[in-house]
Amino acid sequence: MTALPVPVPVARTVHRHLEVDGVRVFYRESIPERPDAPVLLLLHGFPSASHQFRRLIDALGSRYRLIAPDYPGFGHTQAPHGFGYTFDRLADITEGFVQRLGLTRFAMYVFDFGAPVGLRLAERHPERIAGLVVQNGNAYQEGLSDAARAFISLRPETPGAEKTIRDLLTLPGTRGQYETGVPAPELLAPDGWTLDQHFLDLPGRQDAQVELAFDYRSNLERYDQWQSWLRTHTPPALITWGVGDPFFTEAGARAYLRDLPDAELHLFDTGHFALETHLPEIAPLIADFLDRTWSTGEPTAAPYRGEGPK
Structure with missing residues (x-):
């Protein structure tokens, strides 16, 4: 008698669009084994999109509900002509996306641009934030390189x-x-930067990035507010950081501990896109963090049941 193969927990992922304020938002969503699984909203960085989380979704999506949208101006999301590309507007669309999905409680993975987008969401709806996974997402002056x-x-x-x-x-x-x-560039798949460049070269995309680059100073103006929010609400936090990041320094990772002294900090000898080289180390940390911080039966609203916006 032939033995049955050992089950391999690889996530099943759906790919959909959802209309938010005239923007056709593309997103990836894993189908967890449990409909009440913890929810992790994955907020990507520059110049990437939700595809940067594909391997993480494969690794953890069968245990947790992982949701990764593309912002306007990124990936497969389609914004109307004349859309104003500011970080406030990216947060507006992401907030509307969360509301359309019916999420009332979730953890956030904030990376690079995902930090200013996610922290704006946290300011607006602190009751929704179950925890933060911060990966090279800066919120401190000392975290900025020259x-x-x-x-x-x-x-x-x-x-x-x-x-x-x-x-x-x-x-x-x-x-x-x-x-x-x-240090080990052979660990980097070239698909990441070639796919990013494909999207950057689409009509109008570089104009959108220029607008966002000139607006980035608006994030620095909110650093004090975000730090105050962290001190006031003290969300559970896991900080993972590539210390070779040319933009956001190790000091920015350590600075979070001033406002979140109970946060868990892990530093890795890699660059800005730490997941690209250290997924085997970071994925278990995220799983352990979600298991420890998510209360049994904590409501998320609209649990995944196989249907949803197309």
């Missing part, structure tokens, strides 16, 4: 400023964001 400060200081009226931004949106610039600070 290169990051120089980039953020660019203004539309500064000669050569727009060219400096657009130079970062080329294939060498995109690839460099993945490779800088990574």
